[in-house]
Amino acid sequence: MRKLITPSSQDKSTGRVHTSEKHESAIRQVQGAANYVDDITEPQGTLHAAVGLSDCARGRIFAINLDDVRASEGVIDVVTIDDVPGHKDIGPVFKGDPLLADGEIKFFGQPVFAVLASSAHLARQAALKGQIEVECEDAILTPKQAHEQQAFVRPMHRFGQGDADTQLENAVHKVSGSLNIGGQEHMYLEGQVSLAVPDEEDRMNIYTSSQHPSEVQKLVSEVLNVRLHRVLVDMRRMGGGFGGKETQAAQWACIAALLAHRNRQAVKLRLPRFVDMHVTGKRHPFSNAFDVAFNAEGKITATRMEINGICGHSPDLSDAIVDRAMFHADNGYFLGDSDIVGHRLQTNMVSHTAYRGFGGPQGMIMAEAMIDKIARYTGLDPLTVRKRNLYGETTGSKTPYGMEVEHNLLPDMIEALETKAQYWQRRESIKAFNQTSPIIKKGLALTPVKFGISFTSKHLNQAGALVHIYTDGSIQVNHGGTEMGQGLHTKIGQIAANEFGVDLSMIEVTSTRTDKVPNTSPTAASSGTDMNGKAVQNACITLKARLASCFATKIGKPELANHVTFTDGLVRLNDESMAFSELVQAAYFERISLSTSGYYKTPKLAYNRETGEGRPFFYFAYGVSMSEVSIDTLTGEYKVDSVDIIHDVGNSLNPAIDIGQIEGAFIQGMGWLTTEDLKWNDSGKLISENMATYKIPAIGDTPVNFNVELFGKENAEDSIYHSKAVGEPPFMLAISVWCALKDAISSLSNYTIDPQLDTPATPERVLNAVVATTEAMQAEAESKTSHSKYGDAFSASEVS
CATH class of the missing domain: 3.90.1170.50 (Aldehyde oxidase/xanthine dehydrogenase, a/b hammerhead)
Structure with a gap:
């Protein structure tokens, strides 16, 4: 599935953005001519x-x-x-x-x-x-040892709303759970x-x-x-x-x-x-636990959660990473009265560090674990429970850290995907299949993503740029972001070309250099295009104002400079026009500066860590994914049969690159949750130390049916051309694979048991979960048989 984005009228697009331009280094990379x-x-x-x-x-x-x-x-x-x-x-x-x-x-x-x-x-x-x-x-190598020895790299952090303890104590319906979440190379x-x-x-x-x-x-x-x-x-x-x-x-x-x-x-x-x-550090392993209270309809009334990030020997970025895990422990759901605490555990391992999602995935998966547990307890379909707990008028709109969830797209996106991918029809088909298939069991899950966009350290939310126009009309752009294959330079080039109304070939985005743009933030937090794109746009606007004034003066209408437009390689004012390159040459002879810097800082950010309340994110990016899997209950082996995704990138700057990012992020997330198993021995030595002992997803692991669609609704916030970040949010779409595996295992109990399935869900762990579920069912059946026999004997003695 592909859905192209049409430009918004307010974007004043010249066709250089919202189009699928190829990656600026693609040809060089294929030819081996791109320099690293x-x-x-x-x-x-x-x-x-x-x-x-x-x-x-x-x-x-x-x-x-x-x-x-x-x-x-x-x-x-x-x-x-x-x-x-x-x-x-x-x-x-x-x-x-x-x-x-x-x-x-x-x-x-x-x-x-x-x-x-x-x-x-x-x-x-x-x-x-x-x-x-x-x-x-x-x-110190385990979370338990770290807690026992009070070994932390940074102090704990806590936030929440209401009185979770009282609500949990008085709850009629409540469940608890824990999950060990593996790291990732x-x-x-x-x-x-x-x-x-x-x-x-x-x-x-x-x-x-x-x-x-x-x-x-x-x-x-x-x-x-x-x-x-x-x-x-x-x-x-x-x-x-x-x-x-x-x-x-x-x-x-x-x-x-x-x-x-x-x-x-x-x-x-x-x-x-x-x-x-x-x-080098990995994605942080986590060891988390939760208690959740809910009513008979499966709606959450209170949540208590403990987040334990296994940080390694030093703080590195663990403070912010565990914070982000806490911020995303709700995913897209209203948690009722809440109490969320995060610990930064010190262990004698390499210091773990940033990884796509920056702690968000390790928090978000806990929300889905809670939903699954509630669904099995109540006998409701997990999707029904998910929909009933989404942020909205019938639940609540305030997160545990006090930020209002505005412009929530998840209800519409979930409805769109469950219809297009035929969730309910496939659910019935899978149930029928599982009843007649003794060995192979299928599972299905549809899960949402709500991911906050911004650095949670406020000072990092700033960017700079430097733009030069040369006398032949060609343009050189430098900015503070770095290109790591994600297409950042391509989008930056498109933004500059769009602003000046010239062909993309006229733009050269140069190496990131500290002598051109100083004091830059890292290219992380999915903010590369958001921040640097705005900084480049601001520099272009300054230069356009100079050129517009020059052109308007040249044709004798200086008072109309604000009405000058830049499109299709021409500069226009009413019926008058001039080639962009000619105007640049004229501006040079008029001694008008053709170089300037641009700057941008993300607005609306204000989080108070002391009170645990505020707005740490400029906006949320959303996504929904549905995965179908098949497992072999004799071996634990499995395959991902089908994946359907609708993802929110706002008004996409480059649909092809965005779809590629979504596909790549999903597969990488699937690897984190299924095959990528970090192992240390009892001496603390990493033993999954090469490609022979550490399995990343291969082409054969890609689902045969893999459909990705862009949602196509522009960002309500004033981001660059009302697009949205795409680097990290789709990584967490892969949680649907993990939930689908649990769904397949749960079918052995007629969906009454929520299996314990730590990640990565390797075939060994899947087989262990199958065995545990089967044994639990047998124990329950024996208990009922024993109770029935005792009851019959008691009745007989009463009669005699």
């Missing part, structure tokens, strides 16, 4: 770095012997934390992330030293020869890599695969003990990021810069995949 950091021609004499890792999860370092490392072939330099001239801790928000181990080991595989050699191979060989003596201590195609090139005196140029060039600039300057203006960071494109290069790209850039600074030669540090998986 590792493709940059290396300066003469470039050296290569590698890191030496710890082999225990927790302990005190009492000796480091690097003699064999220094004596290894090709080695030029070796550094430890003591060789850092400036800041030793590179924690992005809170302290706790030493550049290299500083007196203690915090996780298995922590970098302890770095070695510089004439080749990457020799550097990596030498790094294996370090002798690190550690007095090992008992590591980013598995970007391009691994972590940085190239540091020393310039004159203490200046440093950094080329890095990073979602946050400004943070890399700041941390490199602090590590080298130089001012920010001495460090330039250049980022053309990444081969995937997904959050794994938001904060954790900085460490490798800093190490490369330190070695380049010491040796006055260019240094490249590229992590091999095996090392990358050990030393």
Whole structure:
């Protein structure tokens, strides 16, 4: 299914937006001509770095012997934390992330030293020869251990509405549940890599695969003990990021810069995949629990929830990630009186970090777990329970954190999908199939997504841009966002082309550089196009005003400058027109500036963390998905047969790119919930450390029937051309697969038991849930038989 978006009249579109333009680097990427950091021609004499890792999860370092490392072939330099001239801790928000181990080991595989050699191979060989003596201590590896030892990376946070405790205590109908939610490896195609090139005196140029060039600039300057203006960071494109290069790209850039600074030669540090998986953070695993009260119709009256983010050894971004999990524990439902508490558990693991959805998925899945539990308790269809609890007039419109849910699209979207995808007909068909199929069982689920758009740290909601018009009419655009394959530069180019009314080929979006747009926010929180697109638009508006004034003056009507339009390569005022390139040339000769910056800050944001109330999001993006699955009850194996999606991207800037983002996000979300199983051994070592032991979805896992439709309703808020963010929200559409698997298992009990199915729902876990459900049914049947026999005997004795 495809639904193209037609431009709104208020967008003044010239056909450059709301159209399916191909990705600006597509041809280069297919041809292998797109440059990534590792493709940059290396300066003469470039050296290569590698890191030496710890082999225990927790302990005190009492000796480091690097003699064999220094004596290894090709080695030029070796550094430890003591060789850092400036800041030793590179924690992005809170302290706790030493550049290299500083007196203690915090996780298995922590970098302890770095070695510089004439080749990457020799550097990596030498790094294996370090002798690190550690007095090992008992590591904290589980949520239970963290709670028992009161190990937290940040204080707890709590919010809610009403009196949940009293409501739960007095409730006639209530259920409880818990869920262990696995993490996820980013598995970007391009691994972590940085190239540091020393310039004159203490200046440093950094080329890095990073979602946050400004943070890399700041941390490199602090590590080298130089001012920010001495460090330039250049980022053309990444081969995937997904959050794994938001904060954790900085460490490798800093190490490369330190070695380049010491040796006055260019240094490249590229992590091999095996090392990358050990030393970089993952999606946070969570261990959550809930109590929920409801009436006989399945409508929620009170909710209590505990959110436990397993953060690893340091804060990194965990404070905001657990906050976002809490913000999304309601998904699209009114939770009644509520009490939601979030803990940030410290464990001796690599510090977990940002990942597509940023905690939102780990909170949102709890709402769906509650709905399923209520449905099995009441005997109602899960979709019926979902619809009855949606935010609205018959429930409530205020979230647990006090934000009003305005412009809620979910009721209309759910109705559209249940009709188009024939939910109720398929539900009856599946029930009939399951009654006659002893081995294969089918499941069906339709689940919603309500995802808040904005950084929850208010100061990050700002963006800048720089636009140059050259005298031939071509335009160069620079902005603070980074391209990681998601099509950000393509949409930015479309925005600029639309504003000036020129062909997209006239726009060049250049590398993200800290010397062009300073103090940028990371490309994250699905805000890349929202914020940077607005900043570019504002710069274009300024330049258009200058050009319009020039044109109106040139034709003798300066008072009508506000009525000048830019369309189809022409500048027009009533019957007068001039080619855009001619006007640019004329403006140059009139000494009119053809360059300007643009700026944007997201409006309406005001969340008070002390009171747990406010508006942390500019708007919500919505989506609905329906998944049908088949499971083999003898083996636990399963397949996803069919997926139908309707997703809300507002007035889409580029429907083809948006649909691609939805499809990719869904498959990645499906991987998180089904196959991607992170495993650590009892020593705290990651053992799912390569593609042979960690399974991401393959092409064969893609549903045969996979239908995606855009909802096509423009954003009620004043976003760029009334579009909506698309990067993260569709990831959570995959929760419908998990719910469908539970539905198939529940069919064994005639839909009376809600099976315990922790994620990822691997075939092993599905089989365990099948066995547990079957055993529960057998136990119930035996109990009824026993009770019946006892009752008959009692009756007989009474008669006698």
